[in-house]
Amino acid sequence: MRNRLRKYVAEAAIGLSLGALLFLALVATVGLVPFIYQGY
């Protein structure tokens, strides 16, 4: 039971972290990083 709970918490943490990372990567590639911004 405890192991399962641990698993679900880990899954949520990994999923949310990946979501945040993906969000930051997507934001960075459309205008946050100056050299990408300049180079269309």
Place this chain on the structure above:
Amino acid sequence: MIRNVEDVNRVIDSRFGAAGRSPMSLLRVAGWMIAGMLLIGVIWPASPVDLAQTPDNKGFSNAYVRSVSLDSNDPRGFAPTEHKGGFTIAWIGGSTLRTSPPGIKEYVAADYIPLQVQRFIPRSQGKPVYIDMYYMASARTFDLYAATEAAVSTSPDLLVLGLNPLWLFNDNTIQRRSNLDERLATSDVRDLGSWPIRSALLSPSDLALGTAARGLSAVRDRWSYAQDFQGPLDRLSPLDRSSPPAPGRLSDLDEVATFTAPLQFWTGYPKKPAQAEPTQNERDLGNLQYAYSGHAPFTDAVVGRMFATIKASGVPTYVYLDAISQDQLKDPRIDAQLRLIEGHLQSIADQNQAPNLTVRSESVARLLPPMQFADRYHLANARVFAPYLADELCERLRSSDIACTPETTGKP
């Protein structure tokens, strides 16, 4: 004790309950990822788009005419809004939509041709006329196609499309705004005929992001988020933004010392005598020959799809070929080269004839009395062009049984 990879796995599994070890677990991780993105959009929405603040709309304020184009990095592309109780004209074009006094190369303090035309057609069917400009400086043919798809999806009352003979059938340069790809990848996918040209330029990531953008505002509005981040991040930047003094004239040796690659030296030295500059006529002819060499399979297909999309939409549409400065036409070689482009446009228009589509394949330069130009391709003012266009647009509307009378008739 940890001795090998198996032991590492065992320790990780005991700490994290074997997360990510089964397909179902991976699916749950993906679910949390999507939930996280959804949450960002809900608890922290991006700043809304303010069209009045976009560079294209700065310098003039008009309640009825404005550019709906967003930044050329913004995947949303355009931000048209519904004009309730109004008559909406969607007007697509490149830099030739603007006029500027001769000598001003930066089209900043400039005027828009649609702005002038709206003064001749302030009302249609008793409703005020609004013009949404899909203005894209240096727009290429694929950009115009993407804009046409976007404009047609808003069901405007009239669509106007300005084509530039320099880029229309130029297979050397077919796209400038790849930010429109994502939007195009998910719009009207049932239009099977467009798949060959879409697949030539769009990528799987455009499809994936376009699909995600439909449900997740964190993905769709990411350009606005980037703007929100920009300010605080700039303050952290160690980049020296002070303006350096303008360099004085360097001696040959000092100039060589500034080179950063050997190639810079070998392309400049030994110094060759300056070659005779080509004449203006030679340059103009060269530009038009570069624009169309008699074979442009890709842009042919794109223009064909553009007309097919318009035909299927049923939206009354007026297409015109931009003017080039009229003194160019005095050279019979330039005249013949332009005729080649015009004839080609007409042949594609003939294949896509529709009651809602009018294509004026002859360049405006031939149809109108002498006009003042800012340079070889941009008008200095719309004094002659605007009343002519107002007349043409009303004629187009009347053939679709829509009442329209321009304030004054400007047709020569």
